[in-house]
Amino acid sequence: MSSTEQEKLMTLPKKKxxxxxWLWVLLFVAGLFISTNETKTDLGALFANFGEFAxxxxxxxxxxxxxxxxxxxxxxxxxKMAILGTAIGxxxxxxxxxxxxxxxxxxxxxxxxxxxxxxIIRTIPDLLLGAIFxxxxxxxxxxxxxxxxxxxxxxxxxxxxxxxxxIDPGPIEALTAVGANKIQIIVFAVLPQVITYxxxxxxxxxxxxxxxSTVLGYIGAGGIGLYLQQTxxxxxxxxxxxxxxxxxxxxxxxxxxxxxxxEALMQ
Amino acid sequence: xxxxxxxxIIELKNVKKVYGKDVVxxxxxxxxxxxxxxxxxxxxxxxxxxTLLRSINRLIDITEGDILVNGESITKAKGxxxxxxxxxxxxxFQSFNLVKRxxxxxxxxxxxxxxxxxxxxxxxxxxxxxxxxxxxxxxxVDLEDKVYSRADELSGGQxxxxxxxxxxTQNPDIILxxxxxxxxxxxTSRRVMKDLQMLNxxxxxxxxxxxxxxxxxxxxxxxxxxxxxxxIIYDGKMSDTPASTFDQIYSGGDQDE
Numbered sequence: 441m442s443s444t445e446q447e448k449l450m451t452l453p454k455k456k457x458x459x460x461x462w463l464w465v466l467l468f469v470a471g472l473f474i475s476t477n478e479t480k481t482d483l484g485a486l487f488a489n490f491g492e493f494a495x496x497x498x499x500x501x502x503x504x505x506x507x508x509x510x511x512x513x514x515x516x517x518x519x520k521m522a523i524l525g526t527a528i529g530x531x532x533x534x535x536x537x538x539x540x541x542x543x544x545x546x547x548x549x550x551x552x553x554x555x556x557x558x559x560i561i562r563t564i565p566d567l568l569l570g571a572i573f574x575x576x577x578x579x580x581x582x583x584x585x586x587x588x589x590x591x592x593x594x595x596x597x598x599x600x601x602x603x604x605x606x607i608d609p610g611p612i613e614a615l616t617a618v619g620a621n622k623i624q625i626i627v628f629a630v631l632p633q634v635i636t637y638x639x640x641x642x643x644x645x646x647x648x649x650x651x652x653s654t655v656l657g658y659i660g661a662g663g664i665g666l667y668l669q670q671t672x673x674x675x676x677x678x679x680x681x682x683x684x685x686x687x688x689x690x691x692x693x694x695x696x697x698x699x700x701x702x703e704a705l706m707q
Numbered sequence: 708x709x710x711x712x713x714x715x716i717i718e719l720k721n722v723k724k725v726y727g728k729d730v731v732x733x734x735x736x737x738x739x740x741x742x743x744x745x746x747x748x749x750x751x752x753x754x755x756x757x758t759l760l761r762s763i764n765r766l767i768d769i770t771e772g773d774i775l776v777n778g779e780s781i782t783k784a785k786g787x788x789x790x791x792x793x794x795x796x797x798x799x800f801q802s803f804n805l806v807k808r809x810x811x812x813x814x815x816x817x818x819x820x821x822x823x824x825x826x827x828x829x830x831x832x833x834x835x836x837x838x839x840x841x842x843x844x845x846x847x848v849d850l851e852d853k854v855y856s857r858a859d860e861l862s863g864g865q866x867x868x869x870x871x872x873x874x875x876t877q878n879p880d881i882i883l884x885x886x887x888x889x890x891x892x893x894x895t896s897r898r899v900m901k902d903l904q905m906l907n908x909x910x911x912x913x914x915x916x917x918x919x920x921x922x923x924x925x926x927x928x929x930x931x932x933x934x935x936x937x938x939i940i941y942d943g944k945m946s947d948t949p950a951s952t953f954d955q956i957y958s959g960g961d962q963d964e
Binding site for chain 2: 608610611613614615616617618619620621623624627628629632633636
């Protein structure tokens with residue numbers, strides 16, 4: 441009797457399988473099948489046409505290097521768009537973050553309303569923004585810059601105001617006691633604590649923007665994306681290949697430099 | 708009594724502070740502190756020492772009553788008027804409250820910020836005299852070799868002395884010190900208390916300190932105020948205060964709760 445009891449304690453008790461868990465699994469599997477049927481997803485098509493994919497891929501593997509003359513200036517335009525968009529968006533995000541940080545603006549009505557506006561802006565996807573601005577300012581890089589500026593705003597404002605809210609409140613208290621006004625408190629007590637975060641977030645937004653700006657051209661918002669679409673449409677895969685290779689190289693390079701600088705900043 | 712030395716500089720009149728709905732911070736406190744005094748406030752944690760001190764420069768808004776600083780009501784002051792009054796009141800904190808990522812010099816210079824218009828201070832346009840003043844202040848606390856160090860490179864005691872240099876640069880009439888030695892070792896604590904004594908004796912500043920340590924209070928204080936459960940239960944000269952009084956102040960905390 442006692443030995444069996446001891447044995448019970450020694451061995452790991454088996455976890456009881458609940459029927460409810462099995463029901464969940466069944467529900468998910470059924471849901472998967474229903475949605476596959478509903479959307480008429482056919483994985484077979486991918487494999488059936490795999491030969492074609494391989495063909496395109498092979499053509500792209502023989503890039504048309506003479507096309508570089510056209511691609512490089514376009515790429516530069518894309519990067520310029522990303523830089524301008526990041527700069528404009530960050531400046532707005534900087535001011536906006538200070539206005540919605542609750543340890544700086546004590547009025548909850550003000551911060552509340554501004555936060556709702558921020559959240560609405562953040563939900564708009566970049567391609568939709570691009571389309572909207574193409575409709576407003578016409579086809580060209582200006583639309584792209586504006587779309588990127590708002591994307592940047594959405595990324596930076598959220599990260600930055602949260603960083604502001606986590607600062608050490610001590611220096612704010614000290615500056616208040618000294619008789620400083622609101623702006624002086626921000627300059628002397630808040631910014632020294634968060635400015636490196638801000639720069640880091642801007643670089644992060646820039647990384648995203650370089651990638652996003654290559655796609656924005658698709659909808660006519662300037663940059664290299666337009667040519668990506670055109671070469672694809674006329675099945676000129678060697679040229680498409682050139683564009684893609686150049687984009688990959690630049691994005692990887694910028695990501696690397698940016699993340700290294702962010703690491704250095706945070707030390 | 709025409710002597711300017713007994714001019715009241717801080718006056719609390721029927722000051723009451725209630726936190727939230729029913730947590731009493733201070734109940735009906737009346738207190739007059741004269742120019743040039745060195746006052747220590749003692750009492751248990753939560754007795755209301757911090758509330759009392761912070762209501763003087765209005766880091767905390769009081770619920771009822773009035774507080775006069777240099778004869779002017781700080782409770783009624785707003786905007787620029789409030790900032791000008793605060794300029795005359797320096798403050799030392801338990802956690803030093805330096806900007807850790809800024810240099811020592813910049814931290815000390817923040818003491819002058821209240822004297823500058825916004826745009827000038829924003830672009831760091833401090834006058835030569837003020838920079839010299841900041842450097843002189845650092846010399847007085849023996850930290851002149853740390854001018855350009857980042858504040859977080861300094862030890863706790865050094866940081867508190869930078870805070871004292873900041874107050875010295877601010878050149879206020881009154882210094883409020885809220886547990887200035889609570890996070891320091893005994894030796895460093897004594898050093899900080901000596902610096903505060905120097906501000907009082909050499910620069911004629913009125914000093915009001917919240918202290919935990921009875922020993923430091925007895926060594927440095929000239930006037931003792933005992934606080935318990937939001938009330939002043941003792942007020943007298945240190946030289947007339949027997950050790951048993953401290954026992955009384957620190958006892959019975961539970962009974963009142």
